[in-house]
Amino acid sequence: MTEPILRFDDPAVKARFDAFPAPERAGLLTLRQMIFETAAQTPGVGRLLETLKWGQPAYLTPQTKSGSTIRLGAPKEGGIAIYAHCQTSIISDFQSIFPDDFRFEGNRAIHLPNDQVISLEKLRLLVASALTYHLN
Numbered sequence: 001m002t003e004p005i006l007r008f009d010d011p012a013v014k015a016r017f018d019a020f021p022a023p024e025r026a027g028l029l030t031l032r033q034m035i036f037e038t039a040a041q042t043p044g045v046g047r048l049l050e051t052l053k054w055g056q057p058a059y060l061t062p063q064t065k066s067g068s069t070i071r072l073g074a075p076k077e078g079g080i081a082i083y084a085h086c087q088t089s090i091i092s093d094f095q096s097i098f099p100d101d102f103r104f105e106g107n108r109a110i111h112l113p114n115d116q117v118i119s120l121e122k123l124r125l126l127v128a129s130a131l132t133y134h135l136n
Contacts, residue, residue, distance in 0.1 A: 008050070009050065010050060010051060010052075012051075012052055013050050013051065013052055013057055016052060016055070016056070016057055017029065017032075017057065020074055021074070023114040024074040024079070024080050024114060027079075027080045027112065027114060027118060028057070028072050028073075028074070028080050030118060030120070031072055031080065031082060031118070031123070032050075032057065032072065034120050034123065034124060034127065035048070035059050035070060035072075035127050036048060038124050038127040038128050038131065039059070039061075039127075039131055042128045042131055042132060044064060044066050044132055044135050045061055045064060045066050045067065045131045045132065046061055046063035046064035046066065047061075047062075047063045048060065048061065048131075049061075049062045053069060053071055054071070056071040056072060056073040056083070057071065057072045057073075058070065058071045058072075059071075059131075061131060065134060066131060066132050066133070066134055066135050067130055067131035067132055067133050067134060068084060068085045068088050068090060068130050068133040068134065069084075069085060069130075070082060070083070070084060070127060070130045070131070071083040071084075075105075075109075075111060077111075078113070078114065079111055079112055079113045079114050080111075080112050080114065081105070081109045081110060081111045081112065082109060082110050082112075082123065082126065082127075083108060083109045084107075084108065084109070084126075084130055086106065086107050086108040087107075088107075088130075088133060089107075090126065090129055090130050090133060091104060091106070091107050091108060091109065091110065091126075092107050093129065094110070094125065094126045094129065097125070098122055101119065101122060102122075110123075110126070
């Protein structure tokens with residue numbers, strides 16, 4: 001893994017990460033790092049915009065418009081989640097590849113418990129798919 005991305009360009013996004021409880025924050029920061037790394041390694045994505053949508057950290061591709069928004073959050077029932085636009089096939093396509101590896105919330109999210117190691121290599125496929133969704 002490359003050097004961690006520590007800088008936040010948007011103080012509101014930093015404040016949102018700071019507001020997550022410690023166990024969730026650690027997992028969400030790991031996912032954030034992986035999203036930026038995946039974007040940098042995926043042709044056609046361009047620069048990411050990190051902002052808040054519905055109060056959640058969100059990742060967009062405004063320069064290339066190659067992708068669909070990815071959001072990160074902490075569901076009420078605990079753990080962390082990666083959200084995709086529910087009217088895309090991003091989550092369902094990923095679920096067809098890894099049907100038993102994650103807990104899915106319909107066509108909307110993947111839930112990850114705090115007490116398990118996050119399978120970043122598998123989740124990179126999801127992120128790359130979301131960040132290039134409009135190119136396919």
